Amino acid sequence: MKAAVLTETGQPLSIVNGVALAAPQRGQLLVKLAYSGVCHSQLMEVRGKRGPDAYLPHMLGHEGSGRVISVGDGVTKVSPGDLVVLGWIRGEGLDGGGVRYECNCPRHSAINAGGVTTFNEYALVSENRVVPLPAGIPLDVAVLFGCAIPTGAGIVTNDIRPVPGNTIAVFGLGGIGMSALMATKLFDCARVIAVDVEEDKLLLAQSLGATDAINARQVDPVAAIKALTGGMGVDYAIEASGQAAVIEQAFASVRRSGGTCVFASHPEHGTRISIDPFELICGKQIRGSWGGGSNPDRDIPLFAKLYLDGKLPLEKLLTRRYSLAQINEALDDMEHHRVGRPLIEIDGNMETPR
Template sequence: MKAAVMVGYNKPLEIQDVELAEPKANEVLVKMSATGVCHSDLNALNDESTPIPTILGHEGAGIVAAIGPNVTKVKVGDKVALSWVPYCGTCEFCITGAVQLCESAFGPMFNGTLLDGTSRLSKDGQLIYHNSLLSTFAEYTVVPELSCVKLPDEMPLAQASLIGCGVATGFGAAVNAAKVTPGSTVAVFGIGGVGINAIQGARISGASKIIACDVKESNLEIAKKFGATHTINVSKEDAETALKDLTGGYGVHFAIDCSGHTRATEDAWRGMRKGGTLVVVGAFNPALALNIPAGGFHRVGKVIKGSFYGDTQPYRDFPRIAQLYLDGQFMLDELVLDRIQLDNINSAFDSFHDCNCVNVGRSVIEFKSVFEEKPDDDKILIVS
């Protein structure tokens, strides 16, 4: 199969012909139909801890082409979205429902293997590593069954490919982590691929005011199309003052920080009312400090919590988001910024370095339909 292979740090991906072994027990072979190119893929490309060579890509959708022994959740022909957060299904966190906090599967993920510690990818006998147990920048992929979530048959796969990363994280930050309530006020800091979906989650939850906070005017305008009722350019206005002005002097009930900047988290805290909840989903630079006022901390009753992957439970949340889209309540079409072929993948990476490029959405790689030869020479068309 063809795949985009990371051959070095900060180097363009190379389109190569690679080999993919069949799925083992509890694994699924997926014919990729579409995959988004996420900024986290660029982070992996620039990260010297990423094993080389590897096939990147961690958000995608496709059709089940084969299943290994013991697989029961999907069957051949199912449309599936892939979850990049691995979980074992048996540890303390998994059995209590907090699958996003599973630690057991992260060792294999960081080592670039599947859950059993081995790889299904190779080229001319040389091992190639997996990325986030998915490696979606390829025509086919073998993934753990627990990474494979069945979707409705009518779900278009370019849109479905986005569900498993920024969409689920942003939606989950509002719905699962913050638990936004009807009639409440919500501020979202950082209007990118995650923040725009936090806005959607707040809208679907029935918030009365949704205030988008960013430094980029174009992103603030886009936010209005997804449900923001008000916007604040935090490079021009004091966020605390502006939020309180919009909420009768009290501050917002909920704040969701998707920016990854501690300054934004501090602004969100100050702009939130007593008893409010602040959810942080952006990844901080560990060299920075987060300064929350200590004086009177216990008196304000505020909650601050980190949320990994939007507290998402893929088997619950992916189908829900897909159905909301099919019902016309969740905007996914608008998040597909452009559709490209695998050969053009490096152009998508180049766009991350252009500050004028729209970053509220994804470039989506679509794979062409392919024919597979069966032993009896019949041909099966797998439609992407």
């Protein structure tokens, strides 16, 4: 098969042919990929901003969709022929562990992989990293259920659960931030404030229900949020930009006496955030979110129904398609804010239940 492989951090991915397929072992299944998403965390890993990488060379990608080709011993969750969502958040089923692919290529005899990868034509995947594709969900939209939706929307539906009249600010309108923003419309929030540095993303956020939009390149977002909330700040701030400085801004934007900043982003390795401890004494809170507190087997069917009911227009997040050979272009476009959630089309002819 063909795969995009990280051979050296800080360098483009290598498109490698001749990666040998193998039969799935206990707890694993072999999946033929239809589509993959591209998450900001993958960009950080390629650019070497996750710190030392002990597993080079290795495959990447952690949200995708495809069809099960075969299953190993012990796998009962899916069967050959099933369409599935692939994601990094562990769900029900066996953990088949990491994978080491043999490779008939000039530079490497073997390539490492984790429990799930999606920048490749086929993948050996752990059973606990897949969920059966809910009926009616297109295979391209399905990739968002692997990371963006359970993390972003999950922060709102699982971690925050706002009550009527709450105010929320969303910092960073990539796949996770935009998913969180869409999920706020499931609740009766008084104000939903979108914060980003790109006007097209802010316009999309307003079309998806944001009551206010703040361009952080043009104004101080904390001052602007305070002005919109009578000087108090918001009840909740969701930070999804992946920058330590923005986590600090999000924390500064929440009100005293119970305001909460929740972040799911992972800034560059070695960076630190700085907050005034007096603000904690005054009742502000800050916490991280691991995958939006989602259980994929429970939450993906719920989010799928919301999509089918027209309450989560996820197709609007997929702003551009790329081939697997164009993966580095997709990463560059993401890095320079030219695209929302890049979609890698690996086998667009695979049957999809539209």
